[in-house]
Amino acid sequence: MISIVFMGTPAFSVPILRMLHEEGYDIKAVVTQPDRPVGRKRVLTPPPVKEEAVRLGLPVIQPEKLRGSDELQEIIALKPDLIVTAAFGQILPKDLLDTPRLGCVNVHASLLPAYRGGAPIHQCLIDGQEKTGVTIMYMAVKLDAGDIISQAELIIEEEDNTGLLFDKLSIIGRDLLKETIPPIIEGTNERIPQDESKVSFAHNIAREQELISWEHDSTQIxxxxxxxxxxxxxxxKLNDDNVKIWWAQKSDVNHDELPGTVIAIDKNFFTVATGNGKAINILDLQPAGKKRMTATDYLRGTGSKLQIGDRFE
Structure with missing residues (x-):
């Protein structure tokens, strides 16, 4: 059985690691990001992949920065036949890419060459795409630019969000990789160069992308x-305070109010004017300094003074 080094960090990667273990591959090491402080109390927390690796009894390597590190030399010294990555979170240096005899392959959550980068699931939803998928690709020095080995598509449902798509695509990636590794071992797999004219990028989400522009129409928001x-x-923002919008739905209401204006209040939601005469219902939110809550709880709370005519910035 071939030897593998697996590299991944978030929950997306866990079913893929578990499959490799269940298939009996010789996993020499699991490489993941260091433990990080999480939550308001900043509790040092291991990444999901580390938790799974420990449960499976696999050795774990956690480089803060892979390039030039002692951990890099440790991985190279393992001389794996194949390196598999899935949302690892760091770029692999060339000397590591050149180490395994079967190459380095990545499980990427988009239909490459679309959405190269670290946030393909977020960005395809923000862009209103109707489908996405998973690509198994050879890794190259250039970001997500390696040859395609296999792909699987997924239709995006109206109620899908990033969390749901992470779960769906993780399972698709697991199953696709399971089918793809044997041809790689046998040397019979496809190797399709990416069409550079169709490349798009999904860089990690920036803070400014999180701020709602009410001038956009309800579908965009x-x-x-x-x-x-x-x-x-x-x-x-409401009265200069940040308000997180956890969930919403498009409204059938038409209006001629300024975007951001509260135009209706129901016991279960409130309706905000958006661009092009459209509107959106806010169902789940988190006012500044408070916990996440339903619109129902927010509207009946003693601290809420929201009225028709109030305007979100």
Missing amino acids: YNQVRGLHPWPVAYT
């Missing part, structure tokens, strides 16, 4: 909300 749910979460 809904796509932004679901593309940033459940992390990092879209936000707006």
Whole structure:
């Protein structure tokens, strides 16, 4: 059985690691990001891949920065036949890419060459795409530019958000990799160069992408909300305070109010004017300094003074 070094960090990567273990591959090491402080209390927390690797009894390597590190030399010294990455979070240096005899392959959550980069799931939802998928590709020095080995498509549903798509694409990636590794071992796999004329990018989400522009229409804002749910979460401002918008739905209401204006209040939601005479219902939010809550709880809370005519910035 071939030897593998697996490199991944978030929950997306866990089913893929588990599959490799269940298939009996010789996993020499699991490489993941260092433990990080999480939450308001800044509790040092291991990444999901480390938790799974420990559960499986696999050795774990956690470089703060791979390039030029002692950990890099440790990985190279393992001389794996194949390196598999899935949302690892760092670029692999060339000397590592050149180490395994079968190459380095990546499980990427988009239909390459579309959405190269670190946030393909977020960005495809923000852009209102109707489909996405997973690509198994050979890794190259250039970001997500290696030859395509295999792909699987997924239709995006209206209620999908980033969290749901992470889960769906993780399973698709697991199954696709399971089918793809044997041909790689046998040397019978496809190797299709990417069409550079069709390249697009999905860089890590910047803070300014999280701020809602109410001048956009309701479809654009809904796509932004679901593309940033459940992390990092879209936000707006009310009376100079940040308000996170966790979930919303498009409204059938038409209006002639300024975008951002509260135009209706129901017991279960409130409706905000968006661009082009459209509107959106806010269902789930988090006022500044408070916990996440439903619009129902927000509207009946003693601290809420929201009225028709109030305007989000």
